[in-house]
Amino acid sequence: MSFKSDCDAVPALNGASKPGLQALKAGDAAHVSKRPGTVLTTSIDLDQALQPSLPNAARWDYGVGQRHGRAEIVHWIEVHPAGGGNNMSEMQNKLAWLQAWLSGKAMGSHEQRVVWVASGKSAFNARDPRLKALAQSGLRFVGGHYTV
Numbered sequence: 001m002s003f004k005s006d007c008d009a010v011p012a013l014n015g016a017s018k019p020g021l022q023a024l025k026a027g028d029a030a031h032v033s034k035r036p037g038t039v040l041t042t043s044i045d046l047d048q049a050l051q052p053s054l055p056n057a058a059r060w061d062y063g064v065g066q067r068h069g070r071a072e073i074v075h076w077i078e079v080h081p082a083g084g085g086n087n088m089s090e091m092q093n094k095l096a097w098l099q100a101w102l103s104g105k106a107m108g109s110h111e112q113r114v115v116w117v118a119s120g121k122s123a124f125n126a127r128d129p130r131l132k133a134l135a136q137s138g139l140r141f142v143g144g145h146y147t148v
Contacts, residue, residue: 028117
């Protein structure tokens with residue numbers, strides 16, 4: 001199955017997917033680009049689509065499907081401040097939410113990249129032990145820009 005069909009199979013996401021990176025809000029889209037030759041299949045604004053049904057959840061921002069041979073890789077992208085320690089715990093909560101929400105869903109079976117993109121200036125460097133702990137949990141901090 002495709003990432004788009006997996007999204008459409010979730011009632012709250014049905015019809016919310018868009019081609020390429022079109023689901024990303026303008027301010028967030030400035031932090032994400034694609035390499036030449038990369039084929040992006042679909043994107044979803046998970047935060048917006050799930051807000052009515054899960055208003056108090058630590059919802060993740062976006063999912064982006066990338067064609068990879070006959071399969072797809074899903075890039076789970078969170079554009080979030082990286083200015084201090086509170087941001088680290090917020091991201092831990094968001095990652096735990098995403099992992100729990102994906103559990104048992106077809107879209108969770110695709111190869112995945114889970115990334116945190118800084119929405120502004122970052123207070124962290126690559127050697128920060130808190131970032132290393134997040135990486136061990138499956139989340140990669142990529143700084144202020146992510147290229148799919």
